[in-house]
Amino acid sequence: MxxxxxxxxxxxxxxxxxxxxxxxxxxxxxxxxxxxxxxxxxxxxxxxxxxxxxxxxxxxxxxxxxxxxxxxxxxxxxxxxGALPPEPAAPHASPHPSGRAGxxxxxxxxxxxxxxxxxxxxxxxxxxxxxxxxxxxxxxxxxxxxxxxxxxxxxxxxxxxxxxxxxxxxxxxxDAARSAKREIVAAFLAASRSGDFTALLELLDPDAVAGEARGADAVAAFFAGRAQAARLALVDGVPAAVWSHRGRPKAVFTFTVSNEKITRIAIDTDPDRLRDLAIVFLPVGDKERR
Structure with missing residues (x-):
């Protein structure tokens, strides 16, 4: 015993x-x-x-x-x-002195x-x-x-x-693709917060899709002025936007980008899936403050 x-x-x-x-x-x-x-x-x-x-x-x-x-x-x-999709895993990082990841x-x-x-x-x-x-x-x-x-x-x-x-x-x-995508997502959030319809259109592919919205005009109209509480973040290492309430993620917005234009925005609100995501919020940059 x-x-x-x-x-x-x-x-x-x-x-x-x-x-x-x-x-x-x-x-x-x-x-x-x-x-x-x-x-x-x-x-x-x-x-x-x-x-x-x-x-x-x-x-x-x-x-x-x-x-x-x-x-x-x-x-x-x-x-x-190869029917099973790859699962994310953490890459190389410098070891923490204690052997733990801080x-x-x-x-x-x-x-x-x-x-x-x-x-x-x-x-x-x-x-x-x-x-x-x-x-x-x-x-x-x-x-x-x-x-x-x-x-x-x-x-x-x-x-x-x-x-x-x-x-x-x-x-x-x-690295280059991730950095470019991060800039695009940050610019989209800034334009959405300020309600800048023209700036949103410039970031969207003409055939962009977001939920029920189809086409750049519809997507821009849906997001204009509506991302006040969303923050730029890395979700499983990929630039995205996250809306949280009382410190808990409630919605994750993931962006598909092609030729520097946003072609699709997926919105996930499933609490079980959100619980398993690795979310790191990023510092607010100039494009997000505007």
Whole structure:
């Protein structure tokens, strides 16, 4: 009973980090929760007599659970010939001194995610993804990573290096597109707040769609003067607009941009979906103040 109490206390102490590891490994809050629960089932049945580093041991258990889930996911996708869409995951960031991701790291992680980057992360092999996330985000040693994936420390280093090159390449390729989209969304919010119908039309594709509104004139008329409470944000790393009430997101506006024109604005108000989104509000710029 004493050993079980000790184990429960250690697990509760490190549960936040374990969930963060699983979330970055799997890219899904619900799957991360499943992984942490499965890890608890495993550790609760394990012999803890030889455990000298509870944090490292628990991280290893969660990582192995996530590795199994990633391998199963990859197998399903291969069987369905890519029918399943990619899920977002967090990319490279500098490790926090404590090994945990702090608020600043969360913002940097979210700000560096682009559509191309999410796709690249999702196409990494499970071993590459594990090595990359554990080392680059959580500062886990290559020796520990190698033991999880049954490779030497040198091989684990190569896995992380190969993944890092692909991720950084995707990040660079998506930077320009993301920055341009951010400017367009910011300009749209500014024009909407001020009721500048002409400016809205200039940002919209002639065949733009937003809900029931069809065509640039209808979309501009719908949004003119109506975005007073919406804020520019990164939603799963992509520039968007978010309307919140009492600190809780109530609506997310996502923008499809082609040839520097907004072609579609999707509005999501489903509380379950909004709960799972990674939302980072961005500073107010000149275009939004006007």
């Amino acid at each position: 004493v050993e079980q109490d000790w184990l429960s206390e250690r697990f509760a102490e490190h549960q936040g980090r374990l969930h963060a590891v699983a979330h970055r490994m799997l890219g899904s809050p619900s799957e991360a929760e499943d992984a942490v629960q499965e890890a608890w089932l495993r550790v609760s049945r394990a012999d803890t007599g030889q455990v000298e580093n509870p944090a490292g041991w628990l991280t290893t258990v969660v990582a192995r659970v996530c590795l199994n889930m990633l391998e199963a996911r990859r197998a399903r996708r291969e069987e369905s010939a 608020p600043e790291d969360e913002a940097l992680l979210a700000d560096s995610v682009g559509v191309a980057l999410m796709v690249v992360l999702d196409t990494l092999t499970p071993a590459e993804r594990l090595a990359f996330v554990l080392h680059d985000v959580f500062a886990v040693s290559f020796g520990e990573i190698g033991a999880i994936v049954d490779r030497s420390p040198a091989a684990a280093r190569q896995l992380a290096s190969r993944a890092r090159r692909r991720v950084q390449g995707a990040a660079g390729a998506s």
